[in-house]
Structures are given as C-alpha cells and as structure tokens.
Amino acid sequence: MASQESRLQRYLEVTQRANQIADSTQLDHLLDRLLDLIIEITESEAGTLYLYDAITHELIFKVVKGSPAGQALIGRRLSADTGIAGYALQQRQPFFVHDVANDPRWNRSFGEMGVLALRTMFCIPLLLRGEPVGVVQVFNLSPEVVDDDEEMALIELLTSRLVTEVEKARLLEESWRRERRQQALVEIVSQLTATLDRDELLRRIMNYACDLLEVEAASIWLIDRERNDLVLHIAGGRHSERVESLRLPRGQGIIGHVIETGETVVVNDVRHDHRFYQGLDQRSGFQTRAILCVPLRSPRIVLGGERGEIEGMIIGGAQALNPRDNRPFVAEDISLFQMLASQAATVIRLAELYCETDSLFTRIIDAITGAIDLKDPYTRGHSQRVSDFSVAIAQELGLPRDQIYQLRVASKLHDVGKIRVPDHILKKPGRLEEAEFAEMRRHPMYGMEFLRDNGLLELELLRNSWSALAHHHERLDGRGYPQGLSGEAIGLFGRIVAVADVFDALTSNRPYRPPMAVDEVLALLRRGAGSEFDPACVEALIRAREKGLILTQDERDRALASAKEHYHERAVNR
Template identity: 85%
Template sequence: MNDQEQAPKRYLEIIQRANQIAATTQLDDLLDRLLDLIIEITQSEAGTLYLYDAATDELIFKVVKGSPAGEALLGRRLPANTGLAGYALQHRQPFFVNDVANDPRWNRTFGEMGSLDLRTMFCVPLLLRGEPVGVVQVFNGAFEAVDEQEELLLIDLLTSRLVTEIEKARLLEESQQRERRQHALVEIVSHLTTTLERDELLRRIMSYACELLEVEAASIWLIDHERNDLVLHIAGGENSERVESLRVPRGQGIIGHVIETGETVVVNDVQRDHRFYQGLDQRSGFQTRAILCVPLRSPQIILGGERGEVEGMIIGGSQALNPKHGRTFSNDDIVLFQTLASQAATVIRLAELYRETDSLFTRIIAAITGAIDLKDPYTRGHSQRVSDFSVAIAQELGLSREQIYQLRIASKLHDVGKIRVPDHILKKPGRLDEEEFAEMRRHPLYGIEFLRDNGLLELDLLRESWTALAQHHERLDGRGYPYGLKGEDISLFGRIVAVADVFDAITSHRPYRPPMPIDEALALLQRGAGTEFDPACVEALIRARAKGAILTQDEREQAIASQTME
C-alpha cells in the first residue's frame, strides 16, 4: 500500500482514537491521553500541556511526559505571555523551533525540561472559537513529522476535535468542585452551630476555611473595643500556635482596611500592595504571598422579649492565606469565604452574647451567695467551698460536663434558704435550742421556695439540679431532713453536696468550736459512709483531696497569703 493509500487509513485511526479519548469526562485523563497521542504523531521524546486561565491570564502546567524534573512543576502557574507557550497563544498558530535551547523566547528560569537535552520543539495552541484554551509543546521530534500540510492538518483536526471536550470536561470539573464545596459549606455551617465556646468555635472556623479553600493558613481578627485595636484570636495552619497573640492598630494592614471599610480584598501578590503589613510576617515567621480578606459582619439579631434586638455590626475580619498548588484566589473562593464569614460572624456574635449572659448569671449567683455570707459571717466562703468540693467529687465520679456545670451552680446556692432564717438564730454564738434548730432545719425548704418564687425552677439549669438545695441534709438511713428520704430516693446531687457540706462545716472555724483536723474529718466521713453518707461520694472526696483538688478554709487562706507575699 503506497503513502497516498495509507494516509486516509492513518487519519481514520487517529480520529477513532480521538473519539475514544473524547469519551472520557475526567479532565486529567483526557489531557494525559491527548498529549500521548500528539507525542506519537510527531514522533517526539517528551511533551507538556498547559491550560489557560482567562480569569487570571495565566497558564497552568497540567501534564508533562518524558521529563521527571518537570513533574515537580505540575500545578504551577505562569503569566500567559511567558516563553514559547505564551508566544503560541499570542499568535494563535502552531510553529516549529529547530534549536530550543538557544531560542530567546524559551523560558529557562522555569526549568520546565531541566532533565532533557533539548533540540527541537513543536508548539500547538489549543483554540476554541478562536479563543485560547491551552497550549501543547512536544520536544525533540523530527521536523519531517510536521513539515507537510497533511501532518499539520491532522494535528489541527485532532486538537479541534478534542478542544471542545477539554472545555466540557473543565466546566464539568469546575461544576463538580463547586458542588462539592457547597455541600462541604453546608456541612461546615451545621457544625459551627454546635458550640458556643468561643475559642473552640474560632478554631473550627479557621480549620474549615483552610480545608474548604485549600489554603496554607487562615486567621480571624476581632475588634478589641477597650484597647481600640485588632487582636488575632486564632490562626489556622501550621503556624497557629506562634501567632495567636498578635495585635495591630485599627486601620493598619489589609485586615485593618477591610474591617474599616467593609470591603472584600483579594491580593494575589501582597508585595505589590502598599497596605500589606510586613510586621506580621516578621513577628510570626509566616511568609504571606497571597491574601483573601473579608469582613466579619454580624447581622441584626432578634433576641425577643424586652431585650429587643442587637444591631448588625462589623466585629472583625477573616483572612485566607496562600492558596495551595500554585493557584491564585478565584471568584468561587471569594464567594465561599464570604458565605463562611457571614455565618461565622453570626455564630461568633451569639457566642459573645451567650458569654455575656453566662457571666451576668454567674455574678448574680455570686452576689446571692455573698449576701448569705454577709448574713452569717461565721460561714464566710462556705457556699463557694461547698461548690468547689462538690465539683471535685463529681469529677471523680465521672459526671458529664453539663452535669458538673449544673452542680456547680446548684451547690453554690445550697444554703440560699438561710436568707429567710432570722439573724438571731444564724448569728447565735452558742448551740441552738430545739425551736431554733427546727427553724434552721427549714432552710432547704426556704431555698426551694426562693427559687420557685423567683421563677428560677423553670430554668433548664435548675430544673434537674434543685435537689442539691433540697436534699443536702438528707441521710441514707432516713434520719435526715427536711423530707426524711432514704437511700436511692436521695438524688446523686443531694448525696454529693451532703458530703461536701459536712466536710467543709467540720474543717472550718465556728464560734463554738475550732476546725477538726483533716485526718479526723475524713475518718468521720468514712464512719458515716453507708448510713449517713453515700460511700462512693466519700471515697471520691478522699481521692480528690489526695490530688490537691480540695483545700480547707485555713489552707485556702494560707495559699492566698503566700501568693500576696510573692
């Protein structure tokens, strides 16, 4: 068969192989097989394939064949006017170079084919309706393989057939990636709303931002209104522990500009932006190349009731730093980060409101217990110590964090009913008579009435833990007060506070007796275990005491005195 007869057959084989390649929807596989086929047609030793990013006017190094050194450059970006590949895009025509190494248009600094002895190169722009999609370069091929019009026509036919498929595959990949990121964002937002602990919340936000945007690090800056500056609370990435305490004046740096103006700023080369604050990199050891910075804008939050609403405001800003894989920030990155920042700002603001409310609640409880201490000076600090002892016992028993928090508050209020006990009984220096003692024994009931009259029993916090007030003078043998409950009828909270209460009472100063020595106090509790006290709670107190978690009144005062002297 002569050459004229073989040519149509060869064309048909090439087109059939092109159709097989076009059947794949995986972009990387399509590009890989296209480059293989062009290398085969041109009888070349090696080749590279770039895709063109119109948004940034850059070429992305996607495939390399025949040069192991070039594989390290995959994913790298370079300006679209760089080197011979850039020349091919500008002129929209394929061309052959006889001596690549000495061609002034060849970009040697890129090191694209550093492991190959370069001789010739054939460069083909990939065009779709006249617009660039990418560039193929093949090296060390024979000039005869592309010197005839038929050969060039075949390559043009091949690339024209597949460039449409490349664009389809790229659009499909971008769509799939966008869909994956949107699903990930929905999942992230759902996880953000599961905590109101601020530091944990900030860590989650930055961790999710690094993962979602594929960046080296991310950070959150919040406005410190007291010091009128910006403080970096959390930074994601490998350098997070080294940069948590950084501060910058308001308005300084790109982050300061974003917070002051409410604008989103993208800088893919921070060295060219005069707003970039060099001091942060110098202090943190982190090298910033590119930055995407968005404001944290908390919306108006309707609180309901008499509280009304909290007005919307910018509470800080968030940064994503250095996209991975040599890429730049895209429009999709911006939209995703803005959405994440919007959700994050809302949850951060709710966390701050929760913290303020929790702090107010804790201070009110402290004020109530302080009023009890003022009423009965002989038991100064008793409520706080019983609360601390109860928490230590609960921790030894393995209670959950939620239960321990409830117990901490309820045990601190265990003697709140003493507010209704007359002063002449509370402050009596000697022992009480029967009538006085009967009145004193009513203080658990008075405490429950106090909670009920003030609507506190309706709170979830005290709905289950009120037994710490009502039952801390009950005994396992049923000889306690005010209800005479026995054994398991006494709640765990009641049994815990009973042990903590007695231990503090017998180891503290009273007007009618000195504190009992520690060994005797622990022995007294052990003797009463099983009849008066819950044995597990007694043993838990002893273990906590051995670990230094329980200090008596005198020991606490001595510790405070030592700290003051230091």
C-alpha cells in the same frame, strides 16, 4: 494501495485511542493520556501541556513528560502573553521551532525540561470554537513530522477530537468543586453552632476556611474596644503560635482598612499594595503572597423595652492567605468567604453575649451566696468551697460537662434558704434549742421557695439541679431532713452536695469547735457510706482529695497567702 491502507489503518487506530481517552471524566488523567498520545504520534522525546485560565489570562502547567525536574512546575502559572506557549496561543495555530535553545521567545527561567538538551519544538494551541483551551509543546522531534500533511492532519484530528472532552472534563471538575464547596459550607455553618466557646469557635472557623478555600493560612482579627485596636485571636498555618495576640492600631494594614470601611478587599500580589503590613510575616516566618479580607459583620443587640433592636456592627475581620495551587482569588472564593464570615460573625457575637450573660449570672449567684456569708460570718467561703468540692466529685464520677456546670451553680446556692433563718439562730455560738434547730432544718425548703418565688426554677439550668438545695441534708436511710427521703428518691446532686457539705463543715473553723483532721473526716464519711452518704460520692471525694483537687479552708488560706507573698517578691525584684 498498501500505503494508503496503512495510513487509513493508522487513522483508525489513533481515532480509537482518542475515543478511549475521551471515556475518562477525570481531567488530569485525560490530559496525561492526551500528551502521551501526541508524543507517541510525533515521536518526540518530551512534552508539556498547559491549560488556559481565561479569568486571569494565565497558562497553568498541568502535565510534564520526559523531565523529572519538570514535575515541580505542575500547578505553576505564567502569563499567557509570554513564552513560546503564549505566542502559540496568540497566533491560534501550530508552529515549529527549529532551534529552541536560541529562540528569544523561549522562557529559560522555568527550566521545565531540566537537563534535557533541547533541539526542536512543535507547539500546538488547543482551541474550541476559536477560543483557547490550552497549549501542547513537544520537544526533540524530526522536522519531517510537520512537513508531512497527513501527519499534521492526524494531529489536528486528534486535538480537535479531544479538546471538547478536555473542556467538558474541566467544566465537570469545576462543577464538582463548586458542589463540594457548597456542601462543605452547609456542614460548616451547621457545626458553628455546636459550641459557644469563643476560642474553640474561632479555631474551627479558621480550619474550615483553610479547607473550604484551599488556602495555606487564615486568621481572625477582632476589635478590642477597650484598647481601641485590633488583636489577632486565631491564626492558621505554620508558626501561628508566634503571632497569637499580635495587635495592630485601628486602620493599619489591609485587615485594618477592611474593618474600618466594611469593604471586602482582594490583593493577589501584596508586594504591590502599600497597605500590606509586613510585621506579621516577619514575626511568623510566613510569606504572604495573596490575601482575601472580609469584614466580620454581626447583629448588635440593643436592649430596651420588651424586645431588643438588631443593629449591624463590625466586630472584626477575617483573612485568607495564599491559595495552595498558586492561583489568584476569584469571585467564587470571595462569595464563599463572605458567607462563612457572615455566619461566623453572628455566632461569635452570640458567644460573646453568652459569656457576658454567664459572667453576669455568676456574679449574681456570688452576690447571693455572699449575702449568706454576711449573715453567717463563721461560714465564710463555705458556699464556694462546697461548689468546688461538688464539681470535683462530679468529675470523678464522670458526669457530662453540662451537668457539672448545672451542679456548679446549684451547689453554690445550696444554703440560700438560710437568708430566711433569723440571725439570732444562725449566729448563735452555742447549741441550738429544739425549736431553733427545727427552724434551721427548714432552710432547704426556704431555698426552694426562694427559687420558686423568683422564677428561677423555670430556668433550664436549675430545673434539673434543684435537688442540690432540697436534698443535701437527706440521708440514704431516710433519717435526714426536711422530707425524710431515702435511697434513690434523693437526687444525685443532693447526694453529691451532702458529702461536699459535711466535709467542708467538719474541716472548717467554727466558733464552738476547731476543725477536725482531714483523716478523721474521711474516716467518718466512710463509716457513714451506705447509711447516711452515697458510697460512690464518698470515694469520689477521697480520690479528688488525693489528686489535690480538694483543699480545706485552712489549706486554701495558706495557699492564697503564699501566692500573695510570691507575687509581692516578684514585684519588688523587677
């Protein structure tokens, strides 16, 4: 009776322990405690636990007990058709091995038990409704354990009780993982539009891809239509700097195939795919095992009529390399990467269009200011220098990037009104008559009229920066022109350009006088600070000058001549 009560008590204790383990929703914790309990019940020295991946038909090492060396195997995968664990899975029933070391089914290549001398093994498949969930192996236990029907019943009770919890925890973990991925994708897509700098954008996409897909590296290849090849713009992972700007002929490699065909390609073992290009690994030191490639397909804007037509086009391809847990790429990875690539391709194309538009806009502005220089050859390069000086002052004042960009453009146009000033006044080498000077003083108003008549003041870029044109000849004491504004009524951009304009005018060559010495000009600006010029702008120019950011006309000419001479010497010596 005592023995029966003892067995009943043991059943109750194991059931209670199993219920406590079942309370855990963390898969790794649950598996760890499950293996501990089975080792304890069977009085084994060590054990391993695998989970079964039905998609790939593989067993995944999840827990190793009794062998420190075996910890390195966690996450490793092996075919579910190999080894004693694979055999147990096929048989769908537990079995005992009396001599592990000499059993032909034992896979010695893994060395999972390290230096542990193996004698016996008990292998238990974990089944749920007849379908495999995993396999438990325990080592160096007494054969009497498996000969005891009550012990076997206890083990079966334990595994059947907990296998349901294992599957629940795995499904919950997969659900959390999918939810985290979806949330991350939403955040990533929203952040992609935070910049139109293409290099920064590409870098972000690759970092997001590595985190989202949990891969070792990722890269983006874009089509270079001028050279008709592919160029690697951004590569994640170690040694990526070694492969920046690597080029491939169109159609070469797996990425080339994807870009040419528009197909998505998954290769979970690149050794068996003849399309794989090994040159990248050789140059970077990176070893590619698995690769997921998707095309970058973006809308192409074809201008014509009142609205553009949107036509799909492939601008390149993206690839993700080597999932970190050695798993293969699965359908969820492909779907997420395709969504990321679709959004990324659109934003990349917008960034390219922005760059093209910005370049066109800059060239138009340069053409306008060039026309001013043609009218007044004595001020050659004046508009560009004033723009550069204004930007240097703004940077010293700590203005934000968007305002500095607006100032760069508006300050370049500060003298655009001189286009309407008659040539006989503009090019007069001597002192102007009063009437001529009055006409010259109208050029800020002419500049504003030019912007207004051409609809340029409606642009956001100039809507908040027009004071660079209208106010750059106003004075803080109200004695400037054309409106006689004073103090804060003069826009900040106008005050900045006023300092930059005077510095360049006095340090440049004129037909009626040589350039003043820089020290004299700086002294003059400081004397006028507070009455004519904004003191903060004057000091900002002086600081920028000390940093070498502001060079006079002569200094620039000498620097350019020196650079040309140096370039010529290098070309001759090659």
